[in-house]
Amino acid sequence: MQKKINNTTLDLLICTGIYAALAAFYTQLMKIPKDVRGYPAFLMAGACLFNTILLIQTIGKMRKERADGESSGVAGDVFRSNFIKIVTYVVIFAAYIFLIPKVGYILATFLFLLGMLLYIGVRDVKAIVLLPLLMTAVIYALFTYVLVVILPKGTWITLPF
Amino acid sequence: MLSNILTGLVNAVQPLHLLWCFIGLCVGTLFGALPGFSATMAVAVMVPFSYVMEPQAALLMLSGVYCGGVYGGSIPAILVGIPGTPASAPTAIEGQALVRKGKSGEALGTCTFASAFGGFWSAIALLLFSPLLAKLAMKVGAPESVMIALFGLSVVCLLSEGNMVKGVLIGFLSLLIGSMGQDPVLGYPRFTFGSSALIGGLSNVPIMIGIYSIPQVFDMLRSGTDTLGTISDLSPLRVPWRSIKENLVNFVRSILIGVGIGIVPAAGPDVGAFVSYNEAKKASKHPEEFGNGAVDGIIASEAANNAVTGGSLIPLITLSIPGSAPAAIFLGAMILHGMRPGPMLFTTQAENIYTVMVGFAVINIMLFFVGYLFCRMSNHILRIPQRMLAVFITVLAIVGSYSINQNMVDVISMFVAGVIGWLLGKRGFSMSPVALSLLLGRMLEQNLSLTLSIYDNFFMVFTRPLTCVFAALALVSIAFPFVRPLIKKLRNKRTAQ
Numbered sequence: 001m002q003k004k005i006n007n008t009t010l011d012l013l014i015c016t017g018i019y020a021a022l023a024a025f026y027t028q029l030m031k032i033p034k035d036v037r038g039y040p041a042f043l044m045a046g047a048c049l050f051n052t053i054l055l056i057q058t059i060g061k062m063r064k065e066r067a068d069g070e071s072s073g074v075a076g077d078v079f080r081s082n083f084i085k086i087v088t089y090v091v092i093f094a095a096y097i098f099l100i101p102k103v104g105y106i107l108a109t110f111l112f113l114l115g116m117l118l119y120i121g122v123r124d125v126k127a128i129v130l131l132p133l134l135m136t137a138v139i140y141a142l143f144t145y146v147l148v149v150i151l152p153k154g155t156w157i158t159l160p161f
Numbered sequence: 162m163l164s165n166i167l168t169g170l171v172n173a174v175q176p177l178h179l180l181w182c183f184i185g186l187c188v189g190t191l192f193g194a195l196p197g198f199s200a201t202m203a204v205a206v207m208v209p210f211s212y213v214m215e216p217q218a219a220l221l222m223l224s225g226v227y228c229g230g231v232y233g234g235s236i237p238a239i240l241v242g243i244p245g246t247p248a249s250a251p252t253a254i255e256g257q258a259l260v261r262k263g264k265s266g267e268a269l270g271t272c273t274f275a276s277a278f279g280g281f282w283s284a285i286a287l288l289l290f291s292p293l294l295a296k297l298a299m300k301v302g303a304p305e306s307v308m309i310a311l312f313g314l315s316v317v318c319l320l321s322e323g324n325m326v327k328g329v330l331i332g333f334l335s336l337l338i339g340s341m342g343q344d345p346v347l348g349y350p351r352f353t354f355g356s357s358a359l360i361g362g363l364s365n366v367p368i369m370i371g372i373y374s375i376p377q378v379f380d381m382l383r384s385g386t387d388t389l390g391t392i393s394d395l396s397p398l399r400v401p402w403r404s405i406k407e408n409l410v411n412f413v414r415s416i417l418i419g420v421g422i423g424i425v426p427a428a429g430p431d432v433g434a435f436v437s438y439n440e441a442k443k444a445s446k447h448p449e450e451f452g453n454g455a456v457d458g459i460i461a462s463e464a465a466n467n468a469v470t471g472g473s474l475i476p477l478i479t480l481s482i483p484g485s486a487p488a489a490i491f492l493g494a495m496i497l498h499g500m501r502p503g504p505m506l507f508t509t510q511a512e513n514i515y516t517v518m519v520g521f522a523v524i525n526i527m528l529f530f531v532g533y534l535f536c537r538m539s540n541h542i543l544r545i546p547q548r549m550l551a552v553f554i555t556v557l558a559i560v561g562s563y564s565i566n567q568n569m570v571d572v573i574s575m576f577v578a579g580v581i582g583w584l585l586g587k588r589g590f591s592m593s594p595v596a597l598s599l600l601l602g603r604m605l606e607q608n609l610s611l612t613l614s615i616y617d618n619f620f621m622v623f624t625r626p627l628t629c630v631f632a633a634l635a636l637v638s639i640a641f642p643f644v645r646p647l648i649k650k651l652r653n654k655r656t657a658q
Contacts, residue, residue, distance in 0.1 A: 014588060018334070025337060036349050039606050043340060046333040047330060054326050093559075093576060097559065097569070100569065109556055116552045120382065122549065135553060139557070146213075147210065147213045152569075
């Protein structure tokens with residue numbers, strides 16, 4: 001997959017994704033009373049129109065590339081050498097967001113910072129332990145006591161503070 | 162007006178407000194100085210912190226972040242040739258050449274003075290022109306508001322020149338996402354996908370935090386570089402007053418360009434810096450010096466990009482049209498603090514708005530001293546491990562998004578918006594229309610509904626002169642990207658003949 005995806009293929013995937021999102025919105029549009037359907041329906045039509053233009057442009061580019069026998073260049077930036085790295089970051093970030101309401105802000109943030117520092121290659125033991133502790137504590141204190149925001153406590157594990 | 166300005170001055174120079182300005186400037190300069198992080202991201206990340214502050218302090222701090230963010234990019238631009246923000250790219254050309262000549266201190270001094278000077282005069286322009294424009298805006302009714310929103314949205318075409326299909330597509334999609342939640346007429350919930358959490362719609366600020374911070378965090382994390390290195394031969398900091406005196410015309414031109422470009426919706430500091438730099442080069446008696454360490458180039462670029470800051474707030478405060486991406490987030494923050502921009506702001510919230518406008522001038526005076534401080538510490542700033550900072554920014558973005566409404570839906574929407582924004586950004590989709598569309602969408606729909614209920618025939622709105630003016634402006638900005646190539650062709654033909 002990493003070797004095959006080029007820029008036009010990626011554009012094609014984006015167009016398909018947008019059509020899928022618009023289809024999901026369309027199912028919801030039908031549930032809206034006719035009196036207030038006009039504005040979102042116009043927006044959907046506009047999005048659909050420009051997505052179609054983009055799709056036609058992309059297909060045109062693909063055909064030209066095939067005819068010329070050249071590629072628009074691998075979307076290397078995105079999908080080649082860094083693909084696994086980026087997916088890993090997305091998974092770690094998503095796991096952190098998932099864990100916040102489950103184990104609470106404090107534990108989730110500490111674990112996230114610890115994991116991320118290890119993943120980006122920090123090897124100093126003091127930094128690995130102290131930075132997550134300090135950062136978690138400072139943000140907790142700032143949001144809880146200064147900004148008066150009640151941060152999630154957690155449903156699986158609840159820390160006493 | 163004078164009494165309002167004096168009240169604003171008294172409020173702005175209160176010690177606590179000065180402290181918030183200072184904190185905002187420091188945070189903004191730090192963000193700006195780190196390549197990959199931008200003024201927009203700085204304002205976005207700091208909005209949640211301002212939530213519990215009183216409006217004056219909150220907006221002064223965010224103004225400080227905005228000004229500092231635009232200025233900060235010039236420090237690495239000069240010292241290591243990597244612009245911290247796109248607006249500092251022209252500065253990087255001249256600054257690096259001066260560093261090679263052993264004049265790093267002179268380059269930093271000139272840049273700091275030009276930034277503060279440009280920003281200060283843009284604040285004066287903000288103070289003088291906003292009330293005038295607000296008087297005109299008093300005549301704005303629902304039909305004019307529709308045209309203003311359309312004008313603001315039509316700038317998407319200007320912004321996406323070269324990639325217009327992608328730009329307009331993003332504009333439509335953002336408007337569609339902005340229409341989620343209760344409709345403004347009957348209150349019927351739209352696009353909730355069966356979730357009660359979406360009945361109120363998606364909050365704009367978390368989406369903007371995601372779009373302007375997560376893609377940069379990803380890029381920073383995967384870039385693999387930790388620090389930018391150190392500068393061993395930093396010459397003493399000094400402002401070359403003789404050069405400054407010789408460049409007075411350059412200053413005036415650059416500030417006018419900066420303020421003008423700031424007023425044009427969504428054309429940000431980067432556009433201002435490039436246009437002004439090119440104009441300075443054209444007007445210079447020694448254009449050959451440009452690229453080889455011309456102080457004129459640094460002055461033009463820095464005075465203009467900082468002048469954009471004040472200029473971009475003029476249409477924002479008076480017409481709710483943000484003049485740049487950070488200004489769009491600033492608009493979100495104003496709404497969050499109960500200050501809905503528009504002509505009524507000058508009567509209902511006169512004290513608050515004048516404090517912010519006068520504070521903007523005070524902030525730019527402070528910028529000179531804070532900038533000097535940061536230039537002295539530049540070696541330390543360049544040594545900050547960026548990937549580690551990116552991790553901390555992620556935590557701030559997540560906790561900050563949560564803090565706005567204290568729910569996880571905002572965090573999820575921030576993250577999803579960030580990931581989608583990163584992916585689309587890689588394929589040439591401009592993210593600038595997102596903020597504009599999210600903020601202007603509601604204004605457009607509400608006023609369109611009102612207009613349609615007032616006028617049986619929509620075209621009757623064109624009997625109102627102001628509606629025609631804004632409609633014409635919208636048409637011009639839509640047509641401009643199509644007309645420009647034609648004009649170019651015609652010119653080329655003429656020169657060929």
